[in-house]
Amino acid sequence: MKVLVVGNGGREHALAWKLLQSPKIDQVVCVPGNGGTATMKGCQNLPLAVDDFEGMSKYALENDIPLVVVGPEVPLAQGITDFLQTKGLKVFGPVQAGAQIEASKAWAKALMEAAGVPTAKAAVFTEPTAAKNYIRTERAPIVVKADGLAAGKGVIVAQTLEQAETAIDDIFQGQFGSAGNSVVIEECLLGQEVSVLALTDGLTIRPLLPAQDHKRIGEGDTGDNTGGMGAYAPAPIATPELMARVQTEVLEKTIAELRNKGIDYRGVLYAGLMVADNGDFKVLEFNCRFGDPETQVILSLLETPLEDLILACIDQRLAAMPPLAWKKASAATVVAASGGYPGNYEKGKVITGLDAAQLAGAIVFHAGTKLNSTAEIVTDGGRVLNITGLGEDFQQAIAQAYTGIKEIQFSRMYYRRDIGHCLLNEES
Numbered sequence: 167m168k169v170l171v172v173g174n175g176g177r178e179h180a181l182a183w184k185l186l187q188s189p190k191i192d193q194v195v196c197v198p199g200n201g202g203t204a205t206m207k208g209c210q211n212l213p214l215a216v217d218d219f220e221g222m223s224k225y226a227l228e229n230d231i232p233l234v235v236v237g238p239e240v241p242l243a244q245g246i247t248d249f250l251q252t253k254g255l256k257v258f259g260p261v262q263a264g265a266q267i268e269a270s271k272a273w274a275k276a277l278m279e280a281a282g283v284p285t286a287k288a289a290v291f292t293e294p295t296a297a298k299n300y301i302r303t304e305r306a307p308i309v310v311k312a313d314g315l316a317a318g319k320g321v322i323v324a325q326t327l328e329q330a331e332t333a334i335d336d337i338f339q340g341q342f343g344s345a346g347n348s349v350v351i352e353e354c355l356l357g358q359e360v361s362v363l364a365l366t367d368g369l370t371i372r373p374l375l376p377a378q379d380h381k382r383i384g385e386g387d388t389g390d391n392t393g394g395m396g397a398y399a400p401a402p403i404a405t406p407e408l409m410a411r412v413q414t415e416v417l418e419k420t421i422a423e424l425r426n427k428g429i430d431y432r433g434v435l436y437a438g439l440m441v442a443d444n445g446d447f448k449v450l451e452f453n454c455r456f457g458d459p460e461t462q463v464i465l466s467l468l469e470t471p472l473e474d475l476i477l478a479c480i481d482q483r484l485a486a487m488p489p490l491a492w493k494k495a496s497a498a499t500v501v502a503a504s505g506g507y508p509g510n511y512e513k514g515k516v517i518t519g520l521d522a523a524q525l526a527g528a529i530v531f532h533a534g535t536k537l538n539s540t541a542e543i544v545t546d547g548g549r550v551l552n553i554t555g556l557g558e559d560f561q562q563a564i565a566q567a568y569t570g571i572k573e574i575q576f577s578r579m580y581y582r583r584d585i586g587h588c589l590l591n592e593e594s
Contacts, residue, residue: 168193169473170226172216172246173237174200176501176533176552177458181235182209183531184465184472191473195231197222201517201543202532216241223253232256235476236433239315239455243269247433258476260454264424264431268454271313271350278449281423283416285449286440288352294338297349301330307354312337314345319508321391323354357442358588359450360404361397361460364417364437365475367484368430371417375467375492376404377460378588383508385584392508393549396585398498398560399463403441412437416449432479462531462552463497498563499554500571500585504534505578507548512578514538515545519574528570529554545576560589 167190171182179202182194186208196203197218199211214221216238226234234250236242236259245262259265266273272290279285290313291297301308301324310333312320320342324330330351337346359381364373377399383389404412416437424431436453465472469491478484504511513534520543523530531554534547551574555566564586571581 167191167233167473168195168229168231170195170197170212170222170231170234171237172197172222172234172241174198174216175237175458175547176531176549177456177461178237179203179206179531179533180462180465180552181237181456181472182206184468185235188471188473190471195225195229200532200546201535201537202530204537205543217244217246219246219249223250223255226250226255227253233473233476234258237455239265239268239453242454243315256477256480258480259433260431261429263427263429264433265454267435267452269315271311271451272348274452275350277420277423277427281419283419283449284447286352286355288350290348290350292348294334297334297351298331300351301327301334304351304353306330309352309354310334310337311350311352312342312345313348313350314342316342316345317393319391319393320345323391355440355442355448355450357440357447358403360401360439360441360447361457362404362409362412362416362437362439363457363460363464364435365479365484366417366421366431366433366435367479367482368421368425368432369482370484371413371421371435372484372487372490373409373413373417374464374490375400376409377401377457377463378403379457379460380582380585385582386587390508392503394457394459394501395503395582396498396500397459397463398496398563398586398589399460399467400496402589405445408441408445408447412439412447420452432482458533459499459501459552462499462554466497466529466554466556467493467495469493493556495556495558496560496563497554497556498560498567498586499531499552500567500581501533501549502551502553502571502574502576502579502581503549504545504547505580507580511548513544513546515577517543517545517550517574517576522573523553523570526569526573527555527566529556530570550576550579560586564590
């Protein structure tokens with residue numbers, strides 16, 4: 167079977183890599199893909215935009231590709247699943263109505279409240295004056311979010327009222343484009359974030375291994391929010407007891423409420439949680455797709471064939487699947503970013519040491535890279551590479567990732583040197 171994977175990031179490279187481990191998969195075509203997918207055996211890139219739904223469907227039908235796996239949230243929010251389904255293709259990813267769970271934080275908040283899902287106190291505003299009056303009442307610290315899609319950067323944790331007011335002005339003045347037509351203002355929750363990615367066919371929902379992402383650009387979890395600077399799995403803070411509660415209080419309630427709204431949601435439901443020191447939790451946000459870089463660590467540990475799970479979700483037979491199988495190991499990934507990210511950064515920097523990193527035992531997933539005209543891998547984005555390590559425990563996995571990343575060079579490369587610091591501090 168051939169599979170078409172939509173997207174060009176580290177998540178999509180990991181999806182293609184995992185799919186190609188199956189003897190059932192002959193070829194993966196990535197649209198548009200990156201430097202890693204361009205050079206991976208069994209994989210090829212198709213230079214189409216992720217919103218060229220007509221071009222993708224035409225290529226898939228002409229080349230006998232029955233299955234499309236959608237990586238990023240933007241095409242899902244634009245209705246790629248709805249469109250490709252009308253062409254007779256099997257698509258992994260929710261329909262446009264379901265993708266609102268990520269495309270609008272206000273919509274997701276209303277859904278959580280209707281479903282009885284534990285979440286932070288929040289209010290929604292469509293103009294700045296009322297928003298500023300609200301934060302003066304609630305006081306800082308407080309969280310200001312652009313309502314729409316902002317590539318993981320539209321969340322500002324304001325420690326002072328001045329920071330919150332500046333964030334409100336920036337959002338309404340277009341810093342995040344149409345994502346800032348309204349803002350969601352939430353109470354600031356304390357604790358550790360946990361990512362719970364679950365697969366669903368609209369009736370049954372099964373969580374994958376819980377992961378923990380590192381959102382801030384700076385070491386010690388400081389500085390601006392990013393799309394994610396590193397991750398590890400399985401996150402120990404997500405105990406079996408906590409995961410049992412997440413299943414009943416979050417995942418099953420959310421899928422039931424989506425059904426109540428007439429939405430047939432099939433794909434990934436990603437719940438971002440804040441877990442307090444006492445073990446209680448609330449949902450910070452929902453995403454409608456695999457996380458990035460959580461996918462890189464989760465799929466590195468998955469033993470059940472990915473395509474079997476994907477097809478079970480599409481065909482609504484997930485309940486009949488056996489329990490998911492996992493490696494008895496830990497995984498960690500470190501993001502190598504372009505200098506200046508998440509702000510302005512340069513592209514086109516030649517990357518060296520990729521083969522050496524893999525010889526050192528790391529798995530290298532490409533994100534913002536491309537193959538240039540002289541067959542060199544060069545930088546092409548803010549988050550450039552995900553250097554991933556596996557080990558019997560987290561110390562081994564994290565050490566493996568850092569051993570690999572030390573082999574890699576490109577101009578102004580930046581990475582956090584403290585991925586997994588919470589774990590390592592607890593173990594020491």
